[in-house]
Amino acid sequence: MNQKMSVFLLFLLIGLLGCCFGSFFMVVGLRIPLGQSIVHPASHCADCQHSLGPTELIPVFSFLFQKGRCRHCRASLSLFYPLSEIWTGFLFVSIALAFAAQPQELFLMYLLVAFSLIFSVTDLHYQLLPDSLMASFFSLVLIGRMLYHPLSFTHYLLSALFYFSLFYALYWITDQAIGGGDVKLFGILGLFLGFKLMLFTLFAASLSLLLLASILLLLKKITRQTHLPFAPFIFFGVFFSIRYGEALLALTEKLFI
Known part of the structure; x- marks a missing residue:
């Protein structure tokens, strides 16, 4: 594997990690003001309360695969979730590039x-x-x-x-x-x-x-x-x-x- 490919994969990993953190930050922002735990209950659909499985928790991709709807009750999911995940992934990569020497x-x-x-x-x-x-x-x-x-x-x-x-x-x-x-x-x-x-x-x-x-x-x-x-x-x-x-x-x- 050449150096360019290694660097590309590294920043891809950083971007994906940023998307995962973006999903977590959303949970923190939505639950803390309500006095709720950020770990319990597990992530669930706001409409039908169904606990989300692993395949429903993949940042960005789950939203796309499910066409922006809950797999169980078909309620529309907020576009704010994938956008915040993408934005956080973008910021993670941008910061890694800008501050690699610092x-x-x-x-x-x-x-x-x-x-x-x-x-x-x-x-x-x-x-x-x-x-x-x-x-x-x-x-x-x-x-x-x-x-x-x-x-x-x-x-x-x-x-x-x-x-x-x-x-x-x-x-x-x-x-x-x-x-x-x-x-x-x-x-x-x-x-x-x-x-x-x-x-x-x-x-x-x-x-x-x-x-x-x-x-x-x-x-x-x-x-x-x-x-x-x-x-x-x-x-x-x-x-x-x-x-x-x-x-x-x-x-x-x-x-x-």
Whole structure:
């Protein structure tokens, strides 16, 4: 087996592993806000409660083979499941490619992928970012940044304090226009990213939310009173800033300095 084939098979395995984790992250996001165990009961159809067998739990492929329906009651399955599995697989491969030379950062990046999907699911389904998950995310990011900090550890701590304080103030001044969970999340992401990359995250998250909301308003799919979950856009901004933030910082310095 030549080297190219070996590399291809390695990244294929990473992608498949990502799809499996994507399925698990969905379960965590759907069950934790309801106070349910993530291991019991076993995965089952939401309509007929039938426990799913091994052939019904293969990420993406089971959905395709069953034509998007439960094999037992023929109820339609949500397209959100295979899409989240594919997205997680894509992120696993992208991170492996981008950070192969930075193994210290891999732990934090895969941690970010896990909680980005979990929090997006909880926000989309329940409009909630559970404190128990937030505490776990904070603890793991703190440990990760203590072990690996390209900038000084103090920089990351001050960034976390600054962004948490800023949005905590906005939370009260604007009559709680943003959620308390978002405030905590901004603080943790400030610890994860540092000052400058967090700025690009906020810009990308706000702009993407504004663009989507404008399109949906024009199509009359929502009204001005419709609540759109912010967590998916926040994490879009995070991945955008990680991928393009350094290049944008360099461009900004050339233009204005």
